[in-house]
Amino acid sequence: xxxxxxxxxxxxxxxxxxxxxxxxxxxxxxxxxxxxxxxxxxxxxxxxxxxxxxxxxxxxxxxxxxxxxxxxxxxxxxxxxxxxxxxxxxxxxxxxxxxxxxxxxxxxxxxxxxxxxxxxxxxxxxxxxxxxxxxxxxxxxxxxxxxxxxxxxxxxxxxxxxxxxxxxxxxxxxxxxxxxxxxxxxxxxxxxxxxxxxxxxxxxxxxxxxxxxxxxxxxxxxxxxxxxxxxxxxxxxx
Amino acid sequence: xxxxxxxxxxxxxxxxxxxxxxxxxxxxxxxxxxxxxxxxxxxxxxxxxxxxxxxxxxxxxxxxxxxxxxxxxxxxxxxxxxxxxxxxxxxxxxxxxxxxxxxxxxxxxxxxxxxxxxxxxxxxxxxxxxxxxxxxxxxxxxxxxxxxxxxxxxxxxxxxxxxxxxxxxxxxxxxxxxxxxxxxxxxxxxxxxxxxxxxxxxxxxxxxxxxxxxxxxxxxxxxxxxxxxxxxxxxxxxxxxxxxxxxxxxxxxxxxxxxxx
Numbered sequence: 308x309x310x311x312x313x314x315x316x317x318x319x320x321x322x323x324x325x326x327x328x329x330x331x332x333x334x335x336x337x338x339x340x341x342x343x344x345x346x347x348x349x350x351x352x353x354x355x356x357x358x359x360x361x362x363x364x365x366x367x368x369x370x371x372x373x374x375x376x377x378x379x380x381x382x383x384x385x386x387x388x389x390x391x392x393x394x395x396x397x398x399x400x401x402x403x404x405x406x407x408x409x410x411x412x413x414x415x416x417x418x419x420x421x422x423x424x425x426x427x428x429x430x431x432x433x434x435x436x437x438x439x440x441x442x443x444x445x446x447x448x449x450x451x452x453x454x455x456x457x458x459x460x461x462x463x464x465x466x467x468x469x470x471x472x473x474x475x476x477x478x479x480x481x482x483x484x485x486x487x488x489x490x491x492x493x494x495x496x497x498x499x500x501x502x503x504x505x506x507x508x509x510x511x512x513x514x515x516x517x518x519x520x521x522x523x524x525x526x527x528x529x530x531x532x533x534x535x536x537x538x539x540x541x542x543x544x545x
Numbered sequence: 546x547x548x549x550x551x552x553x554x555x556x557x558x559x560x561x562x563x564x565x566x567x568x569x570x571x572x573x574x575x576x577x578x579x580x581x582x583x584x585x586x587x588x589x590x591x592x593x594x595x596x597x598x599x600x601x602x603x604x605x606x607x608x609x610x611x612x613x614x615x616x617x618x619x620x621x622x623x624x625x626x627x628x629x630x631x632x633x634x635x636x637x638x639x640x641x642x643x644x645x646x647x648x649x650x651x652x653x654x655x656x657x658x659x660x661x662x663x664x665x666x667x668x669x670x671x672x673x674x675x676x677x678x679x680x681x682x683x684x685x686x687x688x689x690x691x692x693x694x695x696x697x698x699x700x701x702x703x704x705x706x707x708x709x710x711x712x713x714x715x716x717x718x719x720x721x722x723x724x725x726x727x728x729x730x731x732x733x734x735x736x737x738x739x740x741x742x743x744x745x746x747x748x749x750x751x752x753x754x755x756x757x758x759x760x761x762x763x764x765x766x767x768x769x770x771x772x773x774x775x776x777x778x779x780x781x782x783x784x785x786x787x788x789x790x791x792x793x794x795x796x797x798x799x800x801x802x803x804x805x806x
Contacts, residue, residue, distance in 0.1 A: 323575040324718040364675070367668035369659035377655045381648055483675025486682045489695045492702055496717055510709060 313341050321468035324496065329465045329504035333457070338464020345467045346439050349474060350432030357424055357479035364419035364482035371418060375409050417485070439467055445520035446502055453516055455506030465505045469497035549580075556726040556757055564723055564764035568715070573722025577697070580725045584692050585681035588734045593677040595738075600669020605657035609650045616646050688781055689758055690751050692728035697721070703780035704762060711776050713766030723765035727758035 312335040320328035332338050382388055391397050414420060447462040472493035478484055503513045555563025567573060599608065620639065627635050661668050684695030705720050730753035737743045763773035
């Protein structure tokens, strides 16, 4: 292995769509290793910063269990409560649904959870690695089918730079920050830049090489849903 | 700073040279990003101040009283639309809605009194700051109606595609950088909380921003204004057509289900 191409400057230039940054990584002697390093650093680094924000947010709000108790007690003061309380089965059913909802909903609505955030220290780098490899390989396949000239290492190296928008997740050290879906769009734009640099295709062909992997994802999930539906139908039909 | 003021003035007056010079900069995307983030944070400043003051006061009773007054006002406005409902049923509905609101208010008040690890004022400030920093990342309900990264990139990606199909020649950085100038009139949204005129100001900012967006698309893509306008409108038109088709499809399926019963 030769020189290290990756630098903070190069990462920032890739984030802000500087084509030279992608070309520089493409021309590295081992773009795959550079990409691998970048993906792990982004995943772990942003997860660590996010953990700080989650801890601060968690310390800023009352305990979820205390909030749950307040609402439960308030329900007991409602006129309809006596109707439910009169039937033990209905009360048990209500309580079960209530407990289940409180296990799922707080996380779903973004309640701060240091436990989940700590788990992200492992989950985010692993998810980023899988996403990088699966997308990179599919995009490479489509780019080659469309006449692209890049090697697989070059595709993976440059598409790793398309993960730089996820650096903004590092702003998660600010408690209560919500970033939303903009990073996905930004990442898509960077992926286009990466594939254009790695394969030197026309804009139209690069566009198709960028979006066709998502068509594969869609087909895959439709297949999974169809199979799942068939299995459930078979079980219910017995 | 004077450079930014010159760019903002040029964008607001649709000065072609400003757009051309901005597009030609090597760091045009970065500058666009800074512009959107900076403007969104400035526009969010009044909300930050109000939220911080509310949080520091920590006066849950006043907040609940304000919310109750707003709720009663909303309910009073809704009553004329309920004239078709028999009066006894209407009263019953209103009583239930009031009871649910009162329960919600009571729960809110009790939760506000629960202990937190960090002192309440610190929590309130952190929450206000988090909300403020989230402003640039928000998405617009309608294309280009807000100066946020979501509106800029989310709609822009489709406009870029349409412009390319119509013969545009801009690179991604040039196009996104130039179109970021649409955010400049949205600075007016600092006054969006002003009573009576807030909505009008927002609408003026949107229209002005949309005109700048068309101009930026034309200059960056080297298209005529007519083609640029088409490129900007095309994604919206396609979305509307798709929505209509989907609505007709759903209505058709429901019709078949109802008819088969």
